[in-house]
Amino acid sequence: MSNPLITPAPRPEPAATSTTLPDDWRQWVAENRLRGCTPESMLQVLLANDLDRSASEAALVAIERDPSYLAALKFLQLYGKLASVMLNHQRLVQSAPHYERVEKRAHVSRDEFTERYVRGSRPLVLTxxxxxxxxxxxxxxxxxxxxxxxxxxxxQSGRQADAQYEQNKLALRRTVRLGDFVDQVVAGGPTNDHYLTANNEVLRRPEFAPLLDDIGSLPDYCDRAQLAARSSFWFGPGGTVTPLHHD
Structure with a gap:
């Protein structure tokens, strides 16, 4: 039996403004309110990035009654409950003898991998x-x-001078040629000042497909067809190149 539709209560309309924030900054406002940032601190960031004061203040007021934001708050609370359940489960799993020992193995069958390491929530290094x-x-x-x-x-560029670089990631993003970024990384040494945007979708792009061709054989419990969709490409200070988290 499907849940009946709930008729929403009337909500006051936000005041009309001559200007509005760009869509990416409106998303930034929603994300940071969900993270618990205060409107006061967010207004400072918006103004520091030369955004219109009236539009910024209006966006901070409007987000508190935005239906999508209010729906996201409910899911955030649900996520918190699920995270608590998973944390308790992890604590239980960690009580097993020798759980803290990270095993290193060259070959593991699909069944053992699923039962011992996936369902058992044990770390494993495949050599x-x-x-x-x-x-x-x-x-x-x-x-x-x-x-x-x-x-x-x-x-992400200029992170070193911004203590709130994660919160201000929209303001710090830049689009550059990868060749120029490689030069910057190699010349800069270890630093937090420039960083390839995390969780990017670079490997979905046709021009980067040859990187996936450089990955050889995989265990039978890895689906090669999912490499592009489930992996991220990272290159950064120190000269490291690696595909991240293939599930």
């Missing part, structure tokens, strides 16, 4: 997995620049 990967002999800053230097990527 010798990448021995036949072309990536081992190919991936380097120079290789990235040669093959993909013309392609544009989104980065």
């Amino acid at each position: 010798e997995l990448a021995r036949d990967w072309p990536a081992l002999g190919r991936w380097s800053p120079a290789d990235l620049k040669q093959r993909f230097g013309h392609a544009e990527v989104e980065i």
Whole structure:
């Protein structure tokens, strides 16, 4: 039996303004209110980025009664409850003998991987997995620049001077050629000042498909068809190149 529709109560209309914030900044407002940031601190950030004061203040007022934001708040509360359940489950799993020992194994069957490590929530390091990967002999800053230097990527720049760089990520984002970013990383050494935007969808783009071809054989419990959709590409200070979290 489906849930009946609930008729919403009438809500006051927000005051009309001559200007409104751009969509990406309106999203920023919603995300940071959901994170618990205060309207006062958010207004300071908006003004510091030369956004209209009246539009900024109107957006901060309007978000408190925005139906989508109020719906997101309910899901945030549900997420908190689920996170609490998962934390209790993890504590239970961690009580198993030798749980803190990270196992290293070269070969694990699908059934054992599922039962012992997935359902058992145990960490595992798979050794010798990448021995036949072309990536081992190919991936380097120079290789990235040669093959993909013309392609544009989104980065976070100027993080070092901004203590709230995560909160202000929209203001710090830049679009640059990957080749220029490679030069910046190699010349800059260890730093937090420039960073390839996390959770990017670079590997979904056709021009970066050759990176996936550099990944060789995978265990039978890994679905190669999901590599592009379920992985992220990262290159940053220190010269590290790696695909992240293939599920």
